[in-house]
Every structure is written in C-alpha cells, then in structure tokens.
Amino acid sequence: MERKGSLMTYRPDIKVLDATIRDGGLVNNFRFDDEFVKKLYLANLKAEVDYMEFGYKASKDIFKEEDYGDWKFCNEDSIRRIVGNNDTDMKIAVMADVGRCNLERDLLPKSESVIDMVRIATYITTMPAAIEMIEYCHSLGYETTCNIMAISKANTADIEVALEMLSKSSVDVIYLVDSYGSLFPEQIQTLTKQYLACAEDCGKAVGMHAHNNQQLAFANTIEACSMGASFLDATVGSLGRGAGNCAMELLLGFLKNPKYNITHILKFYEEYILSLKEQGAVWGYNVAYLLTGKMNLHPSSAITFTKEGRTDYAEFYHRIFDMEC
C-alpha cells in the first residue's frame, strides 16, 4: 500500500472544497440569509479554501421557488450579490442533479458567469445522462466533476464500468461519495485506489465527499486523501444533511499546506454555525444515523426520527432491521 505524501509535508495538488451552503442547504431548504453566505465567502477567502459551492442549479419546473431559498437555484444574480465578479483565487462551484435541472435553460456560458465549476451528481444507474451533462457544461467552458452518489450500494463491476465511461469523458474530477455514511476507511482505501487507477491515466483527479453517520467523515476523507484523492469536500461545523459532513475545521487542522488558515473558519463557526443550531437547524451525528449507516441505508428514516425528537434507538434499530432483512 503506497500512501501519497506524508503527515509532515503537503501535496500542492490538494484542493479543499467548502460545501457548507450546498449540503447545509438540505438542512434548512437553502434559506440562508445573505449575511451568512457573505461571511462564509469571506471566511473561505481568508482561510484560502480553494472552491466554494453555493448550492444547486435546480429546475424551477420541478421545484417551486417559494419553497426554497435562493441557493436551491443559484441564479447568476444571486451569486453575484455575494461575490461581485469574484476577483479572487477561490473558485465557485454549483451542483446539478441528473433529472432535476435544466442546464440548457439555466446555465450561462462560462464567459458570462462567475461560476467556475459544475458538479454533476448522479446515481450509478444514470451515468449516460450524467455524461451528457458533463459534456454540455464542458462545452460552455466550465470545469466539471462527476459525483457518483450512494456508491456503497453499487457493485464493483458497475463502478468499474462507470469509471471507464468517465475516463472517456471531459470530466475533470471523479468524486467518491459515501452518501449513506456507511463505508469504513478500509473500503475507502480500496475504492480510492480503484478510482485513481482509472482517473490518473487520463489526467483526471479524484475527490472525496463523506458523511458522518458513523463518525467517520473526517477519517474517510483523510484516508482517501492519503491514498491520492485530491479534491476534499468539507462543511463548517459538519453542516449537512442528516449526520452532516467532514468538518472543515477538522480538515484544515489536518492539512499541512501553510496557506490554509483555520482561524477564520473557527470565527465563522462560533459566530454563525452555532447560532444556526440555536435557531433550530438540526444536523449532526446521533445514534439513529449510526444505525442507518451501519445498515447501509439512505438516512431519510433517521432524519424523520431525529426531527420527531425521538430517542428510542433500540426500537428504531429493530424497525429498520425488519424493513431491510
């Protein structure tokens, strides 16, 4: 087993992507006020985070505008309200879900947009649609990633085919996504090797997007990193759906590149993330998420259980066990 880099040095190829607004938007229907988003943008700039993801490019034919905050749709003017022309070194990303967007209508050519990267989220069963979207975004001038979700439910042979399809595409980064927070570091190691074996030959990078159902989001992220993944997703305070994500403060505490500055993230955390929690936003590890993670299930049942304020975890375990086994 060869690790890339060491705990004493840093790899300049590593890019940190802040997904706080995008994954965190799943907690509060993207209803962040402009001050929150602006202060996060400034904190990320000062911390020298490499990419900031602002939200989804969701189709207004499918989702009603009144049901969500601006970051579900990421109109060009919404982003510019925060970043102006973004005359900075930090790049701006948005996510587009296969089947839930209309990029032909909603995405400007790169020359007219402050967005730098479009991340295409797909299940492994819809790879051809994902690749069409990747090629379209690439043709408009954007960097692209392909985030194959729920990989813990896919079989190795299908993953291999998906990776081969992506190797022939224009995609820049192939993301390993542990949607259910069910993978252990050993599995992340094997998967990262499989992804890299395909990606490296064609000059693509591999990324990691982790969830914290089993308190392994940070561990899995640094495991993927040490195996060679170079795009690392994190959110401040782990803000994200269900058990949340790899915490930005943990990740920046780990990475050795002197440019990263954790202080500005800590300040944003104490001023804005803690108050979000006080205002009633609910996310983060609890035993219900551990159980859906352990069972390799979508966290939706644990999210409902948690929202109901329930703590009868043994009963919850038996219920999901009966449903699945």
Place this chain on the structure above:
Amino acid sequence: MERKGSLMTYRPDIKVLDATIRDGGLVNNFRFDDEFVKKLYLANLKAEVDYMEFGYKASKDIFKEEDYGDWKFCNEDSIRRIVGNNDTDMKIAVMADVGRCNLERDLLPKSESVIDMVRIATYITTMPAAIEMIEYCHSLGYETTCNIMAISKANTADIEVALEMLSKSSVDVIYLVDSYGSLFPEQIQTLTKQYLACAEDCGKAVGMHAHNNQQLAFANTIEACSMGASFLDATVGSLGRGAGNCAMELLLGFLKNPKYNITHILKFYEEYILSLKEQGAVWGYNVAYLLTGKMNLHPSSAITFTKEGRTDYAEFYHRIFDMEC
C-alpha cells in the same frame, strides 16, 4: 500492509472492554448510583461484552473518599454489591495508576476477589514502576495490562525500549493509548505494527484505547483492530474524559462476531446515558477538543474552557498556540 481478518468475517481473538464507568468516572468524579452501574453490567452481559472495567484502585491516602464515588476506589464489596460472585463469562477489570495506588494494601489475592484483570496505567517515564506493579498483580493471580499513556508525546526509540521491557514482563496485554486524541489512523497503523512486532513473539496481545478529540476514536480503534490489536476499549455513548472515547455502539455495530448484541447497549444508552447528559454531565467532541488534539496537548485546557460554557474557539486556539509555540 497486511490487515488481519476482513470486513466480512470476525476474529475470535478480539475482546471488547467496556470502560464506561472508569473513563466516564473522570466526568462525574465516579458518582454513579448503583442502578446505573448494575444496569450497565446487565447490558454488557446481554451484549456479551468481554470485559467490564469498574473504575480505579486509587489510594485513599492520596484521594479523599468524600470527594469521589465508590468507583474511584473499587473496594471488593462495592463491586460485589453489583455483580455478586460474577458467575458469568464476562471478566471484571480495574485500573491502577502508577504512583496513585497502594496495591499491597488494597488488592486481595485473585482467589478472594471478583476482579479478573488489573490494568496498570503509566507514563512512558515510569515503566520500571509499572512493571513492578504488573509483576505484583501477576503474582496475586490477576490478568494484567499495561496502558502506556500519552504515547503521542513519546519518541519512537523510547517506545521501543518500553515495549522491550514489557516483553520480558508477565503482562498479558500491551495497550496503545491515545490520551490526547491527537493521533491519526496512519500513525495508529504504524504504532500498532510496532507494538505487535514486540508483543506477538512473546504471546502477548495488543490493545487500543482511543479518545475522540478529532472524531477519530472509532476510526483509530478499528484501524488498530484491523492491524491486529485484539483488546478494544469502548464506552457507551463515548462517555469519558473530555471528548470521550470510542463509542461502544459504534464498535459493536462494526464487529462481526455474532455473539455481540448491540440492542442492549442501545437500550442502556437511551435510558441511562441520555439522562446523565440531561442531568448536566459534560463530555463529548467539540471544537476545543479538536484544537488540543491537533496541538497534541493534554485536554485539560479544553475541559476548563468547555465547563465555562465558552465558545470563542478562535481565541482559545490562539491562547494554546501561544502557550506551546
């Protein structure tokens, strides 16, 4: 790198040790009522946990009885009040700190005690005293472990000497202890290999005791396990000093030995651990612990900070940074 076992099978050599009362006692000065301890004992029995640690054998010359609950001292009659003669397959452990106990006075011969194992906790600088205690406990008929604490501050050559000393002793299990929660899985891997290289030749086992300062207690425990460590410490709900320990519910969710039954631990968690938290006991991961972990510091400053209810993490970071760098 060779892992021992696989994610699909189980290793019969693995023993799970519940340290809830002992490490958790550092949170509430060992003031657990008998119902709590008895229900935990019964839950561990039903879950088929292998060892349950009841607390410390601390010297009453050094610590006043009125300042602590019974489990600081683990008198024979205190333990028997809970377990009777412990006519079960679960073994009973206590911990004794070098320099803080009087085993000649306070430890009965094994034939007169329900205690099965004495765990000797030592810093690497007091190995000769630890080994004297190990030999004394062994001569009384007990199983023994040596828990070398704060290993993240020790250098590799000193660890090697300590391991050689232990290899010539009667100790049964050599424990890797990440007291400050500062070690990353890569380091746990290297250390476990180093410990095993010494232990295996002389028929000793290696154990892992992790802390959760960087949300790595579970990840580090399963990393040590997969490298061959076979004694795994956990506490229900991570109850333990500061950021707490590897959660028993996470560990039993991971291990594949069919005898382990997570349900009884979940029930104890929801009935007793949650109410302990409601009653004001304070433990578990927060950003202050992440920062002492990252800085490889004793968690005491983070414990004080947390008890004061402070959340100015950036200020805390600068303060500990100034003190150390």
